[in-house]
Amino acid sequence: MSQHLVLSFIGEDRPGIVERLSDTIARHHGNWLESRMAHLADKFAGILTVTVPLEHQESLVNALRNFEQLGLRVTVEMAKQNVTEGSTLSLSVVGNDRPGIVKEVSQVLHSLMVNVKESHHHL
Incomplete structure (x- = not known):
């Protein structure tokens, strides 16, 4: 049996971060499922999902927390595996940018009980 983990990270952007993350996940028998990464301002940030056998979960989480020493903050959350999905x-x-536009759109979606799974904002 395995556990799904959702990882988020942020830190200084430098070569080799993704390679180190993927190597650590693989060494602890994890499987990198999907990810979104971006260079935002002067930081490198991302979120990814991983599955890991239960017997390797603790060692993987501990290894990921060691990335703090490299200046990369990593947060790990356990994911529910049997989430009911709707449509x-x-x-x-698309529109002209103005302060509060994301808030306005998110309020409308919330009032319609829409769960936002992914969001991309471009200026």
Whole structure:
């Protein structure tokens, strides 16, 4: 049996971060499923999902926490594996940028009981 983990990380952008993360996950028998990464301002940030056999979960989590020594903050959350899903749709909103636009859109989606699974904002 395995556990799904959701990892988020942020730190100084430098070559080799993704390689070190993937190597650590593989050495602890984890499987990197999907990820989103970006260079934001002067930081490198990302979120990814991993599965790991239960017997290797603790050692993987401990190894990921050691990335603090490299200046990369890593947070680990256990994910529920049997999440009920509804319909999925893709929505694009295009308009002039102004303060509060993301808040306005998210309020409308919340009022409609829409769960946002992924969001991309471009200026």
